[in-house]
Amino acid sequence: MDMTTVFGIAAGLLALFFGFVWEGGHAESLFEKTAILIVFGGTFAAVAVSYPLTRLKQIPGALRLAFSRSGADPYELIDRIVAMATVARREGVLALEKEANGMDEPFLRDGLLMVVDGTDPELTRQILMMEIDALERKREQQAKIFESAGGFSPTMGIIGTVMGLIHVLSNLSDPSLLGPSIAVAFTATLYGVAGANLVYLPIASKIKSNSEEHIQTMELMLEGVLALQAGENPQLIRKKLTSFMLLDAENPKAKKVEPDAQEE
Template sequence: MDIFSLVGLLLALVALVGGSILKGAGVASLWSSAAFVIVILGTVAAILVHTPPKVFKHAVAIAKWVIRPPTNEREGLIQQIVEWSNVARKQGLLGLEPLVAEQEDPFLKKGLQMLVDGLEPEAIRHMLEIDLDSQEHQDLAAAKVFEAMGVYAPTLGIIGAVFGLIAVMKNLADPSKLGHGIAAAFTATIYGIASANLFFLPMANKLKSVIGGRTREREMIIEGLIAIAQGENPRNIESKLAGFLH
C-alpha cells in the first residue's frame, strides 16, 4: 500500500473541510446537489464522450494503483533471473521448462517460454518490446482519462457558478435570497477546481509514475532474458541488472 497517496487523499479532504470551517463557511456550505450534478456528473458525462469504452474500463481498473500500486520487487526479480541463468548454464535452456508454469506474470512467462523454445535473442527482444509498448500505451491512455477529468471539472465548475449567478439575478428583488444564491454559485467553482487539483490531476500523475516504474521493470526483465539467451555469466548478468535498481 502507498501510504503517501492515502495520507495525501485524506489531507485533501481535511484541507477542504477544515478550510471551510476555519473560514467560517461551515461544513454544510460544501454540499450542493446542484453543484454535484453539474460538476461531478458533468465531468463523468464529458469523459464518457471523450474516452473509448475499453480505455475507460481500464482506467477504472487501474485507479486502485494510486493507493495499491503493483508490487515492485526488482531485487527479487534480479535474483530470480540470476538463478535461471545458473540453471541454463548447467542444464541448458530446456532446463528452464519446468519453471515456465510457475510464473504468474504473463510477460515473464512468455519471455521464459521463448527462451525454452530456443528463439534468437533479437527475436525475443523484438517480441517482448512489442508487448511492452502495447501495454504501456494502454496504461498511459487509461491514466490520461483522469488527466482529462482534471481539465473538464474546472470548466464545469465555472458553468455551475454561472447558473448560480443567473438564479441570483432572477431574485434581485428579494435581497434575502441573494447571499445564499451567491454562496451556492461559488460552491460549484470549488467542486470543479478542488476535484481537479486535489484528486483527478494528482491521480493521473501518480498513475503515470507507477506505469513508468512497471515499464522500467519489464525492460530489466528483457535485458535479463536476452543475457541468458546469449549465455552470459550469471555474475555479469547480476551486475548489469543492478543498474535498474537506481
C-alpha cells in the same frame, strides 16, 4: 493498496474542509447537491463524449493501478534471474521450463518459454519490446482519461457558478438572500477546481508514475531473459541488471551471488 494515494487525496480534502471551518465557515454550506450534480455529472458526461466505450471500460483498471502498489520487487527479480542463470549454465536452458511455468510474472514467463523453445534472440527481443510498447500506450491512454477529467472539471464548476448566479439575479426581490445564494453558487467552482487538482490530475500522475516503474521492471526482465539466452555469467548478469535499474548493489535486500554462480 498504495496508501499514499488514499492518504494524499484524503489529506487534501480534509485540509480544504478544516481550513474553511476554522475561518468561521459552516460545514453544511460546503455540501450542495445541485453543484455536485452539475460538476461531477457534467465532467463524467464530457469524458464519456470524448472517448469510446472501449476506453471508458479501462477506468476501473486505471483506478486499481493508481491505488495499488507497483509490480514485483526488482531486487527479487534480479535474485531469481541470477539463480536461473546458474541453473542454465549447469544444466542448460531446457532446465528452466519448470521454473518458467511457476512464474507469477506473465511477461518473464513468456520470455523464458521463448528461450526454452530456442527462439532467435532478436525475435525474442522484438516480441517482448512490442508487448512493453503496447502496455505503455495503454497506460498513457488511461492517464489521459483522468487528465481530460481534470481539464473539464473546473469548466463545469464555472458553468455551475454561472447557472447559480442566473438563479440569484432572477430573484432579487429579497436582498437579504443574495449573500447566501451567491455563496452557494460559488460552491460549484470549488468542486470543479478541487476535483481537478486533488483527484483527477493527481490520479493521472500516479498512473503515469506506477506505469513508468512497471515498464522499467519489464525492461529489466527483458534484459535478464536475453542474458540467460546468451549464457552470460550470473555475476555479470547481476551487475548488469543492478546497474540497469540504477539500484544500490549494497542494498541489504540484494543477495550476494553464490561462489558457484561465478564459475565460467
